[in-house]
Amino acid sequence: xxxxxxxxxxxxxxxxxxxxxxxxxxxxxxxxxxxxxxxxxxxxxxxxxxxxxxxxxxxxxxxxxxxxxxxxxxxxxxxxxxxxxxxxxxxxxxxxxxxxxxxxxxxxxxxxxxxxxxxxxxxxxxxxxxxxxxxxxxxxxxxxxxxxxxxxxxxxxxxxxxxxxxxxxxxxxxxxxxxxxxxxxxxxxxxxxxxxxxxxxxxxxxxxxxxxxxxxxxxxxxxxxxxxxxxxxxxxxxxxxxxxxxxxxxxxxxxxxxxxxxxxxxxxxxxxxxxxxxxxxx
Ligand SMILES: [Zn+2]
Numbered sequence: 325x326x327x328x329x330x331x332x333x334x335x336x337x338x339x340x341x342x343x344x345x346x347x348x349x350x351x352x353x354x355x356x357x358x359x360x361x362x363x364x365x366x367x368x369x370x371x372x373x374x375x376x377x378x379x380x381x382x383x384x385x386x387x388x389x390x391x392x393x394x395x396x397x398x399x400x401x402x403x404x405x406x407x408x409x410x411x412x413x414x415x416x417x418x419x420x421x422x423x424x425x426x427x428x429x430x431x432x433x434x435x436x437x438x439x440x441x442x443x444x445x446x447x448x449x450x451x452x453x454x455x456x457x458x459x460x461x462x463x464x465x466x467x468x469x470x471x472x473x474x475x476x477x478x479x480x481x482x483x484x485x486x487x488x489x490x491x492x493x494x495x496x497x498x499x500x501x502x503x504x505x506x507x508x509x510x511x512x513x514x515x516x517x518x519x520x521x522x523x524x525x526x527x528x529x530x531x532x533x534x535x536x537x538x539x540x541x542x543x544x545x546x547x548x549x550x551x552x553x554x555x556x557x558x559x560x561x562x563x564x565x566x567x568x569x570x571x572x573x574x575x576x577x578x579x580x581x582x583x584x585x586x587x588x589x590x591x592x593x594x595x596x597x598x599x600x601x602x603x604x605x606x
Pocket of ligand 1: 382383452453486
């Protein structure tokens, strides 16, 4: 069996260690509070050096996410797609998929990131099927975190919308952002964002043959759910539920399986690239 190397580079480990030591927010991420979490989130790393993929079906419970003209709710569609990705990766020897939510319930954004940390995830992917004010908007996009501005108006619009999910659930978002914390976070996250962009390009490459792309490149925006300092994280908008044609597609098992298959293949090829890089001689 092939010996898998952990995704985090030495530099990243040092940087995230630094962040954990200095940042209350990062400490909160690393803290384990078994009593407040369901049993599945206490699960340890799997045997055999498997990579852990944390899939995050967007929204849930009181937060239905975007709603299509026909009444389809984003929260149900993305949960099905996530289950599908897990099913398609279940035969993979070196990958184990876990979910931030298994059913229709509300999970605050920060807790989604915390769950990924508690599982020691090697990769985090939030799955969405979002909406826009114009029904014409269509196609899939992939986002990575940006510490600066959003890379496009659409990226800004969607990140504001996704970040508002916590307001729906009545969670007060704390904004303790002193200058030093910001500088450290930027430093630590630079490496992680680089890996997230690589992950994004692998996902886009697999979606391209099966579905129209809204944006050809991984976009960057300040999605709260992508803010892990050490886990490569992307948010996939599988399509626009507010586009009538895409709402119909999302309602079919065939399309959901196709998108899930592309996501699964993208995850496999991302890990393969990482292993090639880590095993490069000299
Ligand atoms: Zn969404």
